[in-house]
Amino acid sequence: EPEVTQTPSHQVTQMGQEVILRCVPISNHLYFYWYRQILGQKVEFLVSFYNNEISEKSEIFDDQFSVERPDGSNFTLKIRSTKLEDSAMYFCASREQLYYGYTFGSGTRLTVV
């Protein structure tokens, strides 16, 4: 069964450093998402991406965040200057058509120290 692949599985970074979280969505999927889950809390929407542009973003997704699909396969989330409160599990998800279900990646655990 096709999978959404996320790398790395765990990343530790110093506060103020830039991080890039990588995702390879399922090849024929058209809609891409990033979600965040702070430990012990609910899953929160960050951003959706379609047709090479952001279609929706949450209040969390401020100027420190950006997304890119640089080569038609990878989908990246960049955090420019990490804060302690950015420590969370970050999930990538993709979807084939508007009414189809989502496939989530296994997540990247980001720890900011």
Add this chain to the structure above:
Amino acid sequence: AQTVTQSQPEMSVQEAETVTLSCTYDTSESDYYLFWYKQPPSRQMILVIRQEAYKQQNATENRFSVNFQKAAKSFSLKISDSQLGDAAMYFCAYRSAGWQGGKLIFGQGTELSVKP
């Protein structure tokens, strides 16, 4: 704005018994989708079941079924013949049916433990 509420932070069930997890939501939309996701300790998000709001029939997937009450805005998950592998965090989620990017709105989650 739509909201999803799971009022049971923790639930426990005996192996082979049945358990029901509650979820309520608030929306002014008439067409939408509802989901239950399972998150085991690995933290992978696994789709358990989904329901389209325009369908009156409750969705069923093997031992998992839902009780969808549209007027009451309630969407509970019933797990029959509970197994040890069902132990996980369960999230209820909502998605608008229209074209707004299709984000999922999650509830706070219910931690289910299964006793042998």
